[in-house]
Amino acid sequence: MNYRYGEYLKLAREIADGIGRIVSENAGNMREMGKKAFIGAYGAPTSRIDAFAEERALEIIKESGMELNVLTEERGIINRSAAGACETLILDPIDGTTNCIAGIPFYAVSVAFAKGDIGGKLSDVFFGYVKNLPANEEYIAAKGEGARLLTGGREIQILPENAASAAESGAKPIRASVYLGSFAEPPEFLRKIRYLRSMGSASLEMCLVAKGALDFYYFHSAPEHRLRIVDIAASTLIARESGGVVLGENGKELEMAIDLKDRKNLVAARNKKALAILV
Structure with a gap:
């Protein structure tokens, strides 16, 4: 470096x-x-x-x-x-x-x-x-x-830029960490995941995606409980620099203001191919 x-x-x-x-x-x-x-x-x-x-x-x-x-x-x-x-x-x-x-x-x-x-x-x-x-x-x-x-x-x-994930290679089981806030409707793709976790630290869970230990991290909650930039500023760069992708709800690259007012849901995936499971 x-x-x-x-x-x-x-x-x-x-x-x-x-x-x-x-x-x-x-x-x-x-x-x-x-x-x-x-x-x-x-x-x-x-x-x-x-x-x-x-x-x-x-x-x-x-x-x-x-x-x-x-x-x-x-x-x-x-x-x-x-x-x-x-x-x-x-x-x-x-x-x-x-x-x-x-x-x-x-x-x-x-x-x-x-x-x-x-x-x-x-x-x-x-x-x-x-x-x-x-x-x-x-x-x-x-x-x-x-x-x-x-x-x-x-x-x-x-952290390898081109490491294959379980999701893209077809290997089983697919590994993911998912946080769903109160009253959030469980997404259909959860049925495809055998090993599902919610571990309580967004930055570390995104780093596990970068490491290849998880295929993706999915966070979805009500507006007042969504992630702030202090939670994920460092881990977003780590995930992206390892070849991963971090997207907002609109399916585009996640962008946030450097303040505490802006809150977002997101998905971090090992690479673009790993996102296929979410479709």
Whole structure:
């Protein structure tokens, strides 16, 4: 990966390590950590563990000396354009908070960097980083340079651009993760899937698509519960750089505004051929 992305990877890792320590230090007190700390940006309740994790991440960003605008899940937009910031860091400190609080080892830190000021869009993201904290796995992508998977800091796999999926090769069973919100009508294609999961961390589930562990990830919910850009900014780049596709409900490449108001349903598939099962 190009050396010029080193400073972004270094900061993303420092954020993930800092949040990892917060989670470890409070592992025996998750019942308290799950309680509401405050009402976050746009009215969503924020748990104590989310608040602590985000506070530590913001401290690390400040200590880095990098001039960045920041969009976080809990506090919303931190605009530093007046100070010269021309890039935006998009952060979900803990994606899969419910899992984290319950002791289910499937949650992640998601960090993405986008060119331009606040007010940009998903396609402006040029670097993405998702860390599965319990598994110590890092998914990393740079725009135009592919995606990588590392475990314990050691590269174990370059995510293959042309890996065949079960769906396209005809192999069985087809593997998918599906989230259906309340009152969502189950789609017909569910009948074709033998191994169906819903794991509670959109960023990690999309990374499993990039890895080839899942054929696709399907998310469909009511407007107020749809995914926001903080959930999937990094994992969308990772999926696309591994040869996958990420589409919106309209069947076109997913695009979102860099803010917390825009919410979308989506499907992420291993490649275009894997989408055939959805038809």
